Amino acid sequence: MDYPKSKELYERASKVIPGGVNSPVRAFNSVGGTPLFITRAQGSYLWDEEGNRYIDLISSWGPMLLGHAEPDVIKAVQQTAENSTSFGAPTRLEVEMAELITSSVPGVDKIRMVNSGTEATMSAIRVARGYTGKNKIIKFKGNYHGHGDSFLIEAGSGALTMGEPSSPGVTEGTAKDTLNAEYNNLDSVKKLVEANKDDMAAIILEPIAGNMGCIPPNEGFLEGLRALCDEHNIVLIFDEVMTGFRVDFQGAQKVYGVTADMVTYGKIIGAGLPVGAYGGKEEIMDYVAPTGPVYQAGTLSGNPLAMAAGFTLLKKLKDHPEVYDELEKKSQVLATGITKILEEYDIPHAMNRVGSMIGVFYCEGPVETFDDANRTDKELFGKIFHGMLKRGVHLPPSPFEAFFLANSLTTDDLSFILTAFEETISEIKSA
Ligand code: PMP
Numbered sequence: 001m002d003y004p005k006s007k008e009l010y011e012r013a014s015k016v017i018p019g020g021v022n023s024p025v026r027a028f029n030s031v032g033g034t035p036l037f038i039t040r041a042q043g044s045y046l047w048d049e050e051g052n053r054y055i056d057l058i059s060s061w062g063p064m065l066l067g068h069a070e071p072d073v074i075k076a077v078q079q080t081a082e083n084s085t086s087f088g089a090p091t092r093l094e095v096e097m098a099e100l101i102t103s104s105v106p107g108v109d110k111i112r113m114v115n116s117g118t119e120a121t122m123s124a125i126r127v128a129r130g131y132t133g134k135n136k137i138i139k140f141k142g143n144y145h146g147h148g149d150s151f152l153i154e155a156g157s158g159a160l161t162m163g164e165p166s167s168p169g170v171t172e173g174t175a176k177d178t179l180n181a182e183y184n185n186l187d188s189v190k191k192l193v194e195a196n197k198d199d200m201a202a203i204i205l206e207p208i209a210g211n212m213g214c215i216p217p218n219e220g221f222l223e224g225l226r227a228l229c230d231e232h233n234i235v236l237i238f239d240e241v242m243t244g245f246r247v248d249f250q251g252a253q254k255v256y257g258v259t260a261d262m263v264t265y266g267k268i269i270g271a272g273l274p275v276g277a278y279g280g281k282e283e284i285m286d287y288v289a290p291t292g293p294v295y296q297a298g299t300l301s302g303n304p305l306a307m308a309a310g311f312t313l314l315k316k317l318k319d320h321p322e323v324y325d326e327l328e329k330k331s332q333v334l335a336t337g338i339t340k341i342l343e344e345y346d347i348p349h350a351m352n353r354v355g356s357m358i359g360v361f362y363c364e365g366p367v368e369t370f371d372d373a374n375r376t377d378k379e380l381f382g383k384i385f386h387g388m389l390k391r392g393v394h395l396p397p398s399p400f401e402a403f404f405l406a407n408s409l410t411t412d413d414l415s416f417i418l419t420a421f422e423e424t425i426s427e428i429k430s431a
Contacts, residue, residue, distance in 0.1 A: 001390045005049035006037045031382040031397045036389075041068035043408035046394055054394040055413050059404035061396070062242050062267035065356075066313065066323070067408025073271045073312045080308035086300055093307040100314055101269070101279065105250050107259040111279030112288060113302040117241035117266030118146025120276035121204065123288075123296045124262050125150060127278070128202035128235035130294035131287045136196050138203045140183040142370030142400075144211035145204060145239050145264075149174045156211030156370075156400060183209055184217060184368045186224040193232055203229055204237040207252035207260075211242075212373040214352045214359025214402040222258040229261070235284065241266035241276065246404070247355040248324060249317055255354070271313035273306035327356040327407050330414060334358065334405065337418040345425050347380075356405040373400065380428070387424030393417050 013020035021027045021035065028035045036048040044067050046056045059065070066073075080093075098111050114120050125137050125148075137150065144156035152167040153175055166175075179196065182188040183205070193200055203225055209215040229236040238260035244251040245268040253259055262280030269275050279285060287294045300306075317323055335353045338360060342349040350365030350372075352358070361367045362377035362384075381399035388395050393416070396403065 001052075003034055003036060003048065003050055003052075007034050009037045009049065010034050025396070025398050025401065028397050030378065030399065031385045033386065035397070036394070043067040043069070044406050044410075044413055052392070054389070054392050055409075055417055056394050057403040057405065057417070058394060058396050058401075059406045060267075060272055061401075062246065062404050063270060063272045064404075064406050064408075065246060065268050065327075066316065067406040068272075070271070070313065070316075072316060073309050076308040076312040077273070077305050080304050083304070085305055086303055088299065091302070091304055091307070093304060093311060094302040097269075097302075097307050097311045097314075100311065100318070101265075101277070104318060105244075105263065106253045107261070107281065108263055108279040109282035110285035111277050112285070112296065113307070114276040114278065114296075114298055115274045115300055115303075115306075116146065116276045117239075117264065118148055118276070119298070120241065120264035120266055120278040121145040121151065121237075121239055122148035124237050124264050124278040124280075125202055125204060126296065127280075127284060127287055127294050128237060128262060130292070131284050132201045132233060132235060134199050134201035136177045136179060136199045137201055138179045138181050138189060138192055140205050140209070140370075141180050142183060142212035142215075142373060143204075143206045143209055143239070145206075146241075150178050153178045154180045154370075156209070182369055182371075183212075183215060184221050186221060186228075189225065189228060193228055193234070197232060200232060200234050202235040202237050202262075204239055206242065207238045207240065207256065207258070208243050208247060208354045208357065210357055210359075210402045212370055212400050213361055213367065213376065214354060214357045215367060215369070215373065216352060216354050217256060218368060222256050226258050226260075235261045235280075237262045237264065237280075239264045242357070242402075243354075244268060245314060245317060247357065249321065252354075268317075269310045269314060270306050271309035273303070273309045274300075275303075275306045275310050323407050324355065327405060330407070330409050331356045331358060331405050333411075333414050334403075334417060337414070338421055341418070341422050341425055345429055347425065348377075358403040358405070360403075362399075376400075383428050384421075384424055387427055388417075388420055391420035391423060393420045 141154045142156040145151040240251045244265040266276040350361040350367040363375040
């Protein structure tokens, strides 16, 4: 298929924007070809510049749990915008948002709004360091926590997709305080803690890894981290930017029954507007300025449009818990269908899924660690991606990104996706 309008825009963009995009994975670098320029979206459908329609399995990388242009969210944004777009002063909506979240999720007594997931995680580790008076953090290979300097060391997501998990520009001074452990390997964490016992401020992780495909925590892994943190006075931070309000209204903390000391959020809490948040136990959060000495601020933090969108979506999810059951069923249909097709065509695969996050790996399973994920057949993924795209299904353009389902997907949409998948695989096999 040819996409002349997207191509023309991409050429223009490449002259004035690095790589033609404002976030790397959008550039199709790992799958090849021209990224599609999108004009509008509704429910589970995206339309590109040529007017082609696609079923969307990206959901804006997570936020669109109920689909695009959710009428109540759009109305809330429009009505709020009539009263101006920002005041730089507190608003009722910020209070209601904080009350809604703190009264719903475990372990979050207080919460601070920021403008992205990156800001949330950056701030969370600063607070953990201020609170404990210690310097080092442990993160996990292939987990992604945004582009804060401390996290761009063996990172996942775009950094992994581009083959640059560690970024130039991060100083040695910063890098030495980030230690990388193996996801789902408690011993690798214990060793690092043991060797740095007196200087370990925080352990941060994606409780369900979503930036190296989808990798759930093995039984006992999160519990083991919790115990280790309790023993050594280390702040346990769950980065629920992806999983928060997606795998359950109460996030991965609820699904696995483990409560962190601090939690970071993003994506769904902004319903597609730029929002992040970090929260946790009162005694930790009271270290944040202006109550405490750890500085963190934001001109647009708690922005009225973002709060109106996010609050409307969260309230809807809270009032309609059946959404999660429906999503579970739809995700199960898709995952089972894909597995069946891959089995029929004798393609090695591992299917990982937690709720509406799906990770398909084109290699023998199980896929439980970063090294396992890295075995996926990237070339095959590229072919599948383009086969699906030309048939009208937009997958995340990277072998290391999970599919995010939206509840707007209909039974017909799911059948359409599975038919496209079967045709794609059949075409690849007979080539
Ligand atoms: N943490 C996780 C788990 C993420 O998935 C992401 C983004 N994909 C981030 C942090 C960073 O969020 P943002 O892109 O909004 O800065």
